[in-house]
Amino acid sequence: MSERSFQELAQDLDRLEAIADQWEAEKRGTARAIRTTVEALQAEAFRRLIRTIKDEPGGLAALKKAVEDPWVRNVLTFHGVLRPPEPTLEEKVEAALESVRPTLKSHSGNVELVRVVSSEEVHIRLIGSCDGCSFSEATVRIGIETAIQAAVPTLKVLKVVDPGVRADGLVQLGSKISASPYSKPWQDAGPVEAVTEGQVRAVELSGASVLLTKIEGTLHAYPNACTHLGMPLDGGTVADGILECPYHAFRYDLKTGECLTALEVQLPPYPVRTEAGRVMVQVTV
Ligand code: FES
Incomplete structure (x- = not known):
């Protein structure tokens, strides 16, 4: 038996449980009750055993050594006798990325953890259709940022690195870290009067469709593309x-770009100002 790995045996258990799940309710309930009772008996026995050993001279050291063995550690953790180890920062970030991967994959994209610099700074790389599409990158980034922040609330900087940047932070030849989005030029988006209070208007700026609006007297600009399937919003x-x-x-609060339908995404606002009666917009993504 010891030749089979812990994981293989755990998979056997999962398979058996899946079979039992097909049984009629009464038999299923009986099987579950047997399992729960056996587990409760074992957990209590383990607790008593550990209490006894701990009180013996040298017992604590022996216990610490015993739980270095993954079999012992996994079984005691399973029974709630040992606390599961606190996941590392990398594990937390990986779990957060895993949670958004199904959405990214449904759009032929993916994300890769490049490195966790600290509890405040994480570098990622976008793959597939997420890479190179400025709009996708912006919306995808917000979803990823939200997921990581839920797992690591101290996160302050999420850097999306160029596909050529290596995990050690060095840049491969021919690659570069993206320039600051705020280095983009201000572009003339037409006269201020053309933007009506409570209405939306689309303008083309350097090949990008930009959505302009005025809400409570304040101008706002966003990508003219829905976060759902990228269709025009105007x-x-x-x-x-x-x-x-x-x-x-999908519904959006035009004061903030927040999507009220899917809270993990939002329209990334563009910087906007007026100059000599013209609306000026910086298309940052
Ligand atoms: S494209 Fe589907 S809600 Fe906008």
């Missing part, structure tokens, strides 16, 4: 500062 309806996408009804 045909949507606006009521009380909330824009509804004309395609599948």
Whole structure:
């Protein structure tokens, strides 16, 4: 028996449980009750055993040595006798990335952890359709940032590195770290009067479709692309500062870009100002 790994035996258990799950309710309930009772008996026996050994001279050291063995550690952890080890920062970030991967993969994208610099700074790399598409990168980044921040609340800097940047932070020849988005030029988006209070208007700026709006007298600019499937938003309806996408009804707060339908994404706002009666926009992503 010891020739089979812990993982293989655990998989056997999962398989047996899956079989039992197909049984009719009464038999299933009986099987579960047997398992729960046996586990409770074992857990209590382990607790008593550990208490006894701990009180013996040299007992604590022996216990510490025993739990270095993964079999012992896993079984005691399973029974709740040992606390599971606190996941490392890398494990927390990896788990957060794993949680967003299904969404990214459904759009032919992925994300890779490059390195955890500290509890405040994490570097990632976007792969597939997420890489190179400035709009996708912006929206995907917000989703990833939210997931990592939930796992590591101290996170302050999430850097999306160029695909050519290596895990050790060195840059491969021909690659570079993305320039600051705020180095982008201010572009003329038309006269201020063309943007009506509570309405949306689309303008083309250097090949990017930009959504302009005015809410409570303040101008706002966003990418004219829904975070759902990237469809243009300018045909949507606006009521009380909330824009509804004309395609599948995703709703956005136009004061912040926040998506009220899928809270993990948002329209990334562009810097906007006026100059001599013109709306000036910095298309940062
Ligand atoms: S594209 Fe906007 S809700 Fe689907």
